Amino acid sequence: MATAGRCRMPTEGLLTLMQWLSPGFPLGTFSYSHGLEMAVADGRLRDAAGLQDWIATVLTHGTGRNDAILLAEAYRSDDAQQIDALARALAPSRERLLETTAQGEAFCTTVNAVWGLDLRPMCLPVAVGRAARMQGIALDVTLSAYLHAFTAGLISAAQRCMPLGQTQAQRIVADQTPLCLSLAQAALTQSIDDLGGSAFLADIAAMQHETLQPRIFRS
């Protein structure tokens, strides 16, 4: 069912996903660090090993797993509005709410203009789930690509606020790929009831970021 939409070949869907989730797609992703800038600024996150831990927790116990569940539910559901309301309500801080709503709105604007969809402004995972469904792109690939792009975006933010070589950065992205795949696989059978996490210190860093000065990120 997932591949029965407008994309005749899986490759076409993959290319669409690559476009949507590339750093060149105008979402403003470069403006958000998800609280990472705070963790670096107060010295708790110093090196590549620390960054690996931070990313793994955010993926496994935080936004990664929850965005995947929200994306999958939005893909399957006919009532995206309700899932979007829940996605917004779950944001643990003002800047995290901005991060997911501003990128989601930018995504909807561009996808509507280029692909002729009529998405209302929604949080990013919900918007990507709806757009993938409308374009007939398979859910499992969409989830994997979304989580991989989320990871790459966070590593890219890290490169701008801590010492991290380009090769090292790409190694961390590659190291997280199996985790992205397993979280994507899990989300296929998860539902709203499974939403939840325990990335408490990562969320607290995002709250503390509100008063960080100077700063280069909006979250």
Next chain:
Amino acid sequence: MTLAAPLHDDPHHLTPRAQGVLRIGVKAGNRLDTLRQSGASKALFPRHAGGDLLAVTLNTAGGVTGGDRFSIAAQVAQGSHLTLTTQTAERIYKAQPGQTARMTTEAALAPGARLDWLPQETILFDRCRLRRRLTVDMANDAIFLGVETLVLGRALMGERIEAGFAKDDVRITRGGDLIFADAIALDGAISDQMAAAWCGGPANCLASVTYVAPDAEARLNTLRALMPANAGVSLIRDGVLFARVLAADSHDLRRALIPVLTALRGPLPPTWTL
């Protein structure tokens, strides 16, 4: 659990299922309108200095185990003020295989009503299984202050949670719109999960404080100044203030929470001493 467990270790003998239902309605003048209590749930209404109606709930079963069902429903009428707390910390004990305890609290707040939901700590024990849900449906100008605390094994006793499950959900609607949700999910080796970097790290306890009120924004700077090291507070959206506070043990956590809650309501119920 081994199949050859001796009979006296059989949790079915030690911990029969308990049920408790509590319904509390408060009317104008902060007077009790309705009270229904059944099973293991009771409510006391001690005299106290504040003008609000103070209800102290207790669980006569002495704890919660898998398969138990506890529910509280509170209705706060226009302009009235209810404070709910618990007589003791709630203990969530080892569950029987395949059983999960359920605790639900539902509150309805009329225009101008206020509910302070201030239960004492919830202490999780090894092999607990808990699904807890707090639902608040409030009018636009109502006020809700809530605190919920999870203690993941008593650190001073060297307790660890090697296996267990705890799902703690909060949903708040204001004027019919969902404005806040929290979902804590702890599954499996909970102590190890909490110890992961950027989950809890060295902290063994966490508290969530939610303040939904027209004047929430005016409280933000006060609360920021009261936050200890591993804590954060945010005005997530207009009228919605949320804080998460971590601490090494429940005593430290309470010491951090008392000034925060006092700033948001004035003096705390007598159950909230150090």
